[in-house]
Amino acid sequence: MSSSDPSSRWRHGALAAAVVALLATGGLASWAATRPAPVAGDGVAALSEPAATPTPRPSVRAVARPADPESVARSRGAAPTALSIPDLGVEADVRGVGVEADGSMTIPAEPTSVGWYRFGAVPADPAGHTVIAGHVATREDGPGALAPLLGAEEGMRVEVVDADGTAHAYEVVGRESIRKQSLPVDRIFARDGDPLLVLVTCGGEYVPELRAHTDNVVVTARPIG
């Protein structure tokens, strides 16, 4: 078999092309295998059900408290100010946010900021969910701080620093994409039950006409250490 033999050249070419096809197919398979699964860990089942309000038993003795406006004003715990997920390269400033006129949670416009629902729990609270949400991407600024959240996996470490400078460590226990229409808002924004951190961004298909995504990506993390 000499290199001048035309049929041998074609054979070599076919062999080389077959190897490339195999490699590319292998690459495709490994790309598919390393993609984040639709659900990680317990998904949103990791959000505990809101605890039932304990039924108070009849008790006749009452305790009275001073009721002037100053003594009634309550102090809130320290608000979260920074969020990081080292495994995903997430680093974001956290701002307290409320709701929009339509009743949905306010999301900071800047892509490097994420919003903490200031009417819910703070990380230091013994109960209730600390909810932090951010844009996956905006038309103006491209990918947002929480875009990598789609790759969150069980066991990943999440850190939240609050206004007192205290660092609160969490580990991811679940990730799930949920149709926005069926987002379990009462479980996400629960103010009782275990003190979880819930991170929310968008996922699924982007519908340009609505300037919105079909899904929310919800990551649940529980405190560690």
Add this chain to the structure above:
Amino acid sequence: MRRALALTAATAVATLPLALAGPATAAESDDASVVVVHAVPDLTVDVYGSADEEYTADEALLTDFEPGTVTDPVSLPGGTYNLAVFPAGDDPSGDPAIEATGVEVPGGANISVAAHLDEGGTPTLTPFVNDVEPTAAGEGRLVVRHTAAAPAVDVLAGGDPVFTGLTNPNEEQADLPAGTVSAAVALEGTTDPVIGPADVDVAEGAATIVYAWGSAEDENLALAVQTIDGLHSSPSGVPSGTAALPADTTPVLLGGIALLAAVAALGMGARARSRA
């Protein structure tokens, strides 16, 4: 004396616009949540609740109850109660300082019973039914109750009248964006505060109930605040993306290469066979 006061109290109950008239038959078996507000100046008292006309020591709801204080909620089975207020330490078998007979406490209801002065300055007991419907996400409920020996008043928030012509023993309420309200009370038609201004924290997901109490004549008008938590609603959604993420082109690229290479392999293989 006892009879007269009891009558006053019973009349107050009967003429209240919100005097426990709500249908409660369905929830009759549930316990009611009752808070007692002490808004009679200069009188430390014991409060008794009884199903009959006699008050005994074990029927004390609370003792050494001081003016300007509010109790934690007490759970009571729904029913009809007689309530009596005695000067602290007095024998409850004697004549009460204030009495309200036949106070209906519907099962499942949330009620505040205020011991306060009527417009003329006579101590009385008034039950108020609290609105514990959920508040919208981001809002709190502000309730103002006139329980002072004073004529009709306007309630000012940030200097502007928000509730006008409020009279003893009535209330007004509104759901507002949560935040601190600079609240003051002025005589009707005026803006010169007779109480306050005081910062009132209208907490999100809670009812903040402000009692204007005391006596205009004695110049001891003041505010007392009761809060009811747990009325919050969740936001309706999380609109966290106004653009598509740049698409991941990896699968298209790899698939294309695989397809092209496979076609090339087949083509070249056929060419090699035909030349063989």
